[in-house]
Amino acid sequence: MTFTRGKPVRYHEFGRPAAILGLVAVFGCVGDSASRGGTLVVSSAGDADVLFPPLTALAQSHEVTDLVFEKLAAIGPDLNTMSDAGWTPRLAQSWSWSRDSMSVTFHLNPRATWHDGTPVRANDVRFAFDLYTDPKVHSSDGRDIAEVTDSVSVSDSLTCTAWFKRAAPERFYTLVGGLVPLPEHILSKVPRDSLLQSPFAHAPVGSGPYKFVKWEPKQRIEIAAADRFYLGQPRVTRVIWTIAPELKTAVQRVFTGEADFIETLTPAEASAPHDGVRPVRLRGNVLGYAVFNMHEDGTNAPHPLFGDRALRRALSMALDRKTLAANIVDTSGRVPYGPFSRSLWSADSTLRQAPFDVDAARRALDSLGWRMGKDSVRYKNGKPLAFSIVTPSSSEIRNRTAVVMQEQWRQVGAKVTAEVLDFTAMGERMRAKKFDIVIMQTFAAPSPSGVRQAWSTSSIGMGGANNPGRYSNPVVDSAIDNALTAPTVTAARAHYRVAYQALLDDAPGIWLWEPAVTAGASTRLDLATLRPDAWWTSIPTWGVTGSAPRGAEAAAKKQ
């Protein structure tokens, strides 16, 4: 592959007197960092929360921990979650199943070490399992792991066996995809309820291709290639996340050449040419949807409006989602097929959808007794068809969605108020179940089981973002349960289809848009194949031309 050097120059490269900021180049650099090369600067629009895998909540944290820590095996590019097919050995160099498939034995790579030099041993895997599944730790991954896994036993220093509770088809994915082996020799003394506050959560010691270097909150996180990594040295030798307070600033850093990669560009940014930056299409896994509250504010009584299935369906039909998606996410946006991302293996494009039909919506509302008043608002028993849509102020895309929905529903006689709240206030409203409609945005994991968190009865009360409308439908619940225990992909897909269709028919939500995600990458990057759900996992295989970011090169030349 050949590379084109980008034209943009960094401020350091200016020699003119007015460029007082060229001081840096004059003063030069020391050490060998600049000449080692392979530095990648990722521009991020937010800081990490913690760098402790069982408790990381933000994508920014995962980007770091997924490179600092190594799992037993890695999911393949086809994101198969139903078996271990396509999974590649990582910390475990091999694994074998018992005859009844109720246990799997992992054989660890004997050359694997923690970044402090201590060998990775089977006890670390068992320790991690105990830690994840300890209720004091409050790990959501741990809850999933404990649901399918009974225990982990150790045969010898390099061999451990995971014992499953049931033959759940996704048990391998749930365990291996969720569990990150942790260094027992460091963490065994930390109280389980204080892990979030421990120094390890901010300066982790892992076993992955990169070791943690530093984290300056709100400024940068840096990791560097681990010495003698047992699976081969990464091509990118240093990765730095430069943290901006907002997305626009983060994008500009790539356009000015101060950073090499940004995960998200708007369609306008992606289509406008910028020297030295090229758009990279990622396989989108983002889904935007509106959730109806099925119950009256904070009570178990049915919601005065949305407790009525027919009203929900009428409102669904009144929404022109195609126009809405085009308005909100531009031409890159698509209308979802249902309550799932297209990137999932269970995605089904043949489901029966509620059509966009304003006349049918009006007729349905009339038949439900909602009569148009003189003020162009419908009334029933003297009460107006009035409700609000809650969105977080931090999400421009969701705020705009609410405005478009407001206008489209106005045309059928609904009086809609858009409530823009700060993220925490919105979270509190969702926790207290005090809302009419909330617009959500999710990032789909490889497993379609996420539909359970979003819509099953069992997820009510499992955190404000999980089934916030408190929707409950035995058909959906059993179909999801059947899918999660189905022995084959085909059988699971059929069960998911039942669940998806029931959700579409019942309309507890409206699935609004699914944007294609376009990243911005410096032309000096040679990107390998990017994993659809986690582009950063392939960073070790990326190529970076030149010895280091352009500023460092300039400084080195001056010396």
Next chain:
Amino acid sequence: MTRLRPFLLARAGHALTVLVVIVTLVFVLFRLTPGDPFLARSQEHATEEEHAAFRARWGYDRPIAVQYVKWVGNFVSGDFGWSHSAQRPVREVLATAFVNSTLLMIPAFVLGWLGAVALGTWQAFRQGRWLARASETVAIGVLSIPDFVMALAALWVFAFRLRLAPSGGMVDVALHDSLTLAGRTADVVAHLALPALTLAVVVMFAVSRYHRAAVLGVLHEDYVRTARASGAAESDVVRRHVLPNALGPAIAVAGILLPGMFAGGVFVEKVFAWPGMGRTLVDAVLGRDFELVQAIVVVSTVAIALGSALADIVAVTFNPRVQLDT
């Protein structure tokens, strides 16, 4: 010192009263707003019971009065608490933000204030001339523009179009650690230049108006006329007679402006991605990080009280005729 003691005691008393009132108000009002520091994490990762357990563990389930007394006790004993948004001790978060803000605000303020004194004096001496009038119009124009618009304009021109300055942050993340000490200093200065100059311009035009008016008032005083009549050089007149008597308002404004900039420079910090007190405060408020907000409020209030007292003392030092109001 004899003159200063009652003044300082009175000021300390006032400051303490203001501090108690503000801190109590913020504490109560903030506790009454929806949300708590655990919500962001609980959204997807904790059950209702776990969320309640977090609240109980950190004492958020107790009556506000009990929480307040406990917080005051801890604060007085030097325990500022835990920042749940940063997952670090409040003391650590505050110290970092304070140092970063100091790095930005002090040079910006010094530059801006000195510029204001020079500009205000020049405008007063050139009163009525077209250039002075033009500069006054520019001052009004600049002051009527919100500081974040100024910041965005500076960013667009100098960082994006001319590429003379970095677009934000405190250092070049890829380069900084490989530089010599002098290089690292220069790197920080390079990143500091644009936000500091933006703030300096705002300070300069804001303070210069007060100073110009003060100089105009002094220029017609008898002692200035006498000095000129006695043949003193104009520069001596300015240095010995005009400035010492006219600096009072500029110093008084400085006493309030500088501490206020620490928590109030949020827009400039946000635009230039400078991790200072203002940005930390906004993030803490949005994340309902009660203890961090409280700590920043205390520091800001104390800083404003100190700044104000210091400004009075400096004004007296420059002009002994000024009375310290107790």
